[in-house]
Amino acid sequence: MALRIAIGSNQEKFMDQSSDAGRTAANYLYYRHTLPVRVMHWINVIALTILLMSGLNIFSAHPALYWGKSSYTGRPPILEIESATDASDKVTGITRIFGHEFITTGVLGASNGPNGNLVGRAFPSWLTIPDGRWLAMARQWHLFFAWIFVINGLCYVAYSIVSRHLARDLAPTGTELRSIRESVVDHLHFRHHSGEASKRYNVLQKLTYLIVIFVLLPLVILMGLAMSPGFDTLWPGWVDIFGGRQSARTIHFIVAWLLVAFVLIHVFEVLITGLWNNLRSMITGRYRVEAEVSK
Amino acid sequence: MNSHAFHPRRRLFFRTLAAAGAVLVAGCDKLSRTEWFPKLLSNTEILTRKAQRAILPRKSMAQEFPESERSPEFRSNGTAMPENPQYKALASSGFAAYGLEVGGLVEKPVIFSLEELRALPSRTQITRHDCVEGWSAIGKWKGVPLMAVLEAVRPSAAARYVVFHCADPMESDGSSPYYESIDMDDAYHPQTILAYELNDKALPIANGAPIRLRVERQLGYKHAKYVMRIELVDSFEKIAGGKGGYWEDQGYEWYAGI
Ligand code: HEM
Numbered sequence: 399m400a401l402r403i404a405i406g407s408n409q410e411k412f413m414d415q416s417s418d419a420g421r422t423a424a425n426y427l428y429y430r431h432t433l434p435v436r437v438m439h440w441i442n443v444i445a446l447t448i449l450l451m452s453g454l455n456i457f458s459a460h461p462a463l464y465w466g467k468s469s470y471t472g473r474p475p476i477l478e479i480e481s482a483t484d485a486s487d488k489v490t491g492i493t494r495i496f497g498h499e500f501i502t503t504g505v506l507g508a509s510n511g512p513n514g515n516l517v518g519r520a521f522p523s524w525l526t527i528p529d530g531r532w533l534a535m536a537r538q539w540h541l542f543f544a545w546i547f548v549i550n551g552l553c554y555v556a557y558s559i560v561s562r563h564l565a566r567d568l569a570p571t572g573t574e575l576r577s578i579r580e581s582v583v584d585h586l587h588f589r590h591h592s593g594e595a596s597k598r599y600n601v602l603q604k605l606t607y608l609i610v611i612f613v614l615l616p617l618v619i620l621m622g623l624a625m626s627p628g629f630d631t632l633w634p635g636w637v638d639i640f641g642g643r644q645s646a647r648t649i650h651f652i653v654a655w656l657l658v659a660f661v662l663i664h665v666f667e668v669l670i671t672g673l674w675n676n677l678r679s680m681i682t683g684r685y686r687v688e689a690e691v692s693k
Numbered sequence: 694m695n696s697h698a699f700h701p702r703r704r705l706f707f708r709t710l711a712a713a714g715a716v717l718v719a720g721c722d723k724l725s726r727t728e729w730f731p732k733l734l735s736n737t738e739i740l741t742r743k744a745q746r747a748i749l750p751r752k753s754m755a756q757e758f759p760e761s762e763r764s765p766e767f768r769s770n771g772t773a774m775p776e777n778p779q780y781k782a783l784a785s786s787g788f789a790a791y792g793l794e795v796g797g798l799v800e801k802p803v804i805f806s807l808e809e810l811r812a813l814p815s816r817t818q819i820t821r822h823d824c825v826e827g828w829s830a831i832g833k834w835k836g837v838p839l840m841a842v843l844e845a846v847r848p849s850a851a852a853r854y855v856v857f858h859c860a861d862p863m864e865s866d867g868s869s870p871y872y873e874s875i876d877m878d879d880a881y882h883p884q885t886i887l888a889y890e891l892n893d894k895a896l897p898i899a900n901g902a903p904i905r906l907r908v909e910r911q912l913g914y915k916h917a918k919y920v921m922r923i924e925l926v927d928s929f930e931k932i933a934g935g936k937g938g939y940w941e942d943q944g945y946e947w948y949a950g951i
Pocket of ligand 1: 430435439442443446567599607610611657660661664665668676677679680
């Protein structure tokens with residue numbers, strides 16, 4: 399166990415009281431991620447990638463989002479992606495957010511189709527599964543991988559509780575919570591733990607994972623279920639807690655993009671803290687602990 | 694640290710990873726066009742139906758809304774005017790000659806006129822219509838519960854599905870009439886009605902006059918418009934594409950509860 403005596407920079411020093419003592423002088427491999435966590439993490443990556451891409455195809459069948467119980471409330475959509483074709487057959491992509499209009503040709507509303515010419519569609523074909531407009535098939539992909547994602551997620555949560563992975567590795571300690579400020583400063587300076595401290599997730603990392611695992615992912619599932627006319631009958635009117643079915647669809651879409659934002663930051667952190675070392679730890683389980691950086 | 698990233702074995706690893714990613718994305722489109730993969734994916738529908746049926750009470754009710762939440766105009770989707778001469782002839786005389794034939798696996802086949810349907814008990818409900826495309830509209834429907842119609846014809850014990858044959862051809866040459874089917878659980882559900890009124894007026898042609906089905910626990914395409922004939926069957930495999938509905942034959946789920 400490492401006792402922290404100086405916090406806040408890569409000049410941290412540790413008084414090591416465990417049998418690991420002395421090892422901090424040299425690099426060594428540490429068993430960081432158990433097999434179930436590694437397997438479930440990569441299943442989750444594949445499932446969420448397919449869910450996002452097939453979801454964008456489904457969205458393209460009616461590329462507008464509303465707030466309320468129906469799409470015809472008298473209020474204009476929150477977001478609307480359209481394509482317009484002028485007299486000379488020129489296609490323009492238009493995105494309207496809260497009534498503000500943007501020309502988004504090339505990306506939203508109009509983009510290059512599978513054979514290279516500009517076609518009207520909400521999201522570009524390279525971002526959707528299948529590549530072309532095909533609602534029935536996109537739904538098949540989406541609902542199949544939704545089941546995989548949910549079952550995998552439930553197994554992960556159950557495993558994390560039973561194996562104490564949640565309590566040991568993900569739950570921040572009181573001391574850590576009090577050091578959030580330092581951790582934020584560290585992150586802003588791209589300073590990372592080395593040595594013994596790098597064996598554990600830092601407090602921001604823990605909190606982010608907890609928010610993803612216990613807030614964003616359950617919310618995206620719940621909002622998916624809220625769109626189901628069958629599931630809505632479980633307790634008639636429960637979707638109104640979230641503003642109604644069309645609001646649920648909007649939240650589903652927003653949370654999906656919040657998850658994309660998380661993944662971008664997540665992969666960025668993986669990159670800058672040693673891509674190969676991180677990836678190896680999530681594939682073989684072994685993480686190389688670098689010798690203490692002390693000055 | 695990053696100097697290690699250019700180790701040849703690692704370079705190979707990342708190249709393999711990038712290639713795998715590209716294959717995955719291109720592969721998804723190829724897979725969608727195979728015979729076996731969509732079949733594998735479609736197993737989900739069985740799982741979803743079983744899960745929903747297990748979780749939901751058998752007669753779970755769809756939400757009903759107050760008058761104030763009705764959409765100002767109920768959107769017409771799909772066919773707005775069936776390109777069918779017989780239908781147009783019926784419509785031009787205000788559906789006076791319309792008769793809803795209810796037969797198949799029943800003890801007593803009946804042809805109901807519109808007056809006869811109106812004379813049966815009615816149910817009025819303000820419900821939300823959820824289209825598979827993603828939009829919703831709220832409308833007020835009045836019609837005869839399908840249950841009342843079924844009680845009049847007395848389905849035989851072998852009947853497992855109710856099939857709705859419609860007047861609207863889905864091909865421009867006048868072929869592929871729309872059709873749909875539901876099981877007995879939905880057929881006897883109190884909110885499953887044969888609607889003849891929308892928003893306090895006779896059902897407009899754009900919304901399925903003279904009769905359209907409402908099955909409130911499923912998506913919009915199950916709510917067949919222009920219903921001309923109802924048939925009780927033990928299997929829909931021999932009807933049209935064999936999947937139980939026009940959109941089902943195009944790859945959409947028969948169980949449209951999600
Ligand atoms: C290409 C995409 C991704 C890569 C390369 C990646 C990589 C990694 C790596 C290397 C770790 C271990 C971090 C460490 O040991 O400090 C990790 C952990 C984690 N990742 Fe990802 N990840 C990806 C996508 C995702 C996605 C899509 C999610 C979920 C939305 C996710 C959620 C998590 C969570 C919750 C953990 C902590 C796991 C635990 O300890 O139980 N990751 N990821």
